[in-house]
Amino acid sequence: MKASSLRYLLKEGLRNMWRNRVMSFTSIGVLTTCLLIVGAAFLLTVNVNSMVKYVEGQSEMCVYMKEGLSEEELSQAEAAIKAVPNVKEVTFISKEEGLENTKESFGDEGYLLEGYEGEDNPIPDSFVVKVDEIEKTRDTQSALQQIEGVDIVNASGEVADTLSYVQNTVITLGTIIIIALAIISLVIISNTIRATIFTRRKEINIMKFVGATNSFIRVPFIVEGFALGLLSALFSFLIIWGGYSYLVGAFSTDVSYWLQSAFDSVVPFRQVALPLGGFFLGTGVILGVMGSLISIRNHVKV
């Protein structure tokens, strides 16, 4: 095929998009909506993951040791703690450091603990343990409890449970939404284009009788599907960019403290812009072109 013919078919595809602008508009609307919902599900998943990571980073277990352990017993216990699966980081807090920390946390009332230094120090030796995966907190906790010389293990098990439940739910729901929408949008797009094809079937027939090859007839439709996908991807990207930035902005100006801290774990848009944009572009174009091909499949044969 000559370059001039290719140029003609390209222009023809774009012109057809304008000639059938009502259908084009509908297709873009449907595709954009689908991409937006999938994009929102993606952003939600990414943020929940990030929030879980953030909380995981913050959450620590405190392993309090029994009184009167020797230096050697303590280092044996430390080695045992490090050997427990899921343990990421272990920090030793001596009785003295523990007392200092407690005093500090009492603030102005810190003087109440004056005089408890040395022999009378009620704070036991302890280890602060950070874990890899928060959902395994309970298993880790009971493993730590078994270690020789360990008195009490403090961990916020409920937070861990809730968090991992939320995470799993969001990931499952997100996956279902994404798969379902991919199928739904493909069906809608091909039906939308099929409707235009139906009105254009006559036109295709005429072209066949003038001696147009199948590819000559197909190329404009492919161009049209491609352009519809491209425009939908662009619109979706702009809308989700605006919407997300607005939400994040609303978050960051909120005065309440815990929202502020949750904001720390919100993923900034520029971090997801590339994968999201790539996903929109790829999905939009693939769905657009596939929709076109599916819908002309039955009509090209004469």
Added chain:
Amino acid sequence: MGELQAMIELSHVSLKYDRQTSALEDVNLSVDEGEFVFIVGPSGAGKSSIIKLLLREKVASSGIVMVDGVNVGRLKQRQIPQYRRKLGVVFQDFRLIPNMTVYENVAFSLRVTDTSNKVIRNRVPYILNLMGLEKKAKRFPHEISGGEQQRVALARALVNDPPIIIADEPTGNIDPELSYEIVELLEGINACGTTVLMVTHEHEMVHHFGGRIVTIEQGTIARDEVIEKGGARQ
């Protein structure tokens, strides 16, 4: 020099759309290069069926259809577009592409053959002039009359310079005065050496123009005769 080959040759051709009814039954027809042939007959006789066979819209149930040396029934799917470009076709319902201008409709015939823009820009206005359509180039089909639309269809059929023009009731949807004009245009094309096959059921018009007339009745050729211009049998 070999023996002169017929442009269109149907031998023992039958066509069944379904098992019971035969649209065509053992049809034999030979049209030489440069001939002008009218095909007449009542509605449902099988006239359009012959056209469908020539266009390879249908394949004969039995018999052989030869056009310009090509066995039409044996064409592979991918050879069909190439083959159809040999035939300029005009239908009763014009079959113009509604969202293309007159100019683009005519140019389309050339575009499918990968013709360069330069040739298109020369050839299309020339043909439109020939058909008296130079002022309508930018109009859309729904903006011009039926007679004009049929002339556009004719221009589109001609623009490729095909060896054969096939017209299926080209005057069926236009005013009688304009009908004669269309047939005169076809005669002019035929005078330049193009083979023309025109289907019609308007006996009066056929007798006005005269020439070779093939009558189809109930799927078979009832008569194949030559009539003098004005109506008398030769």
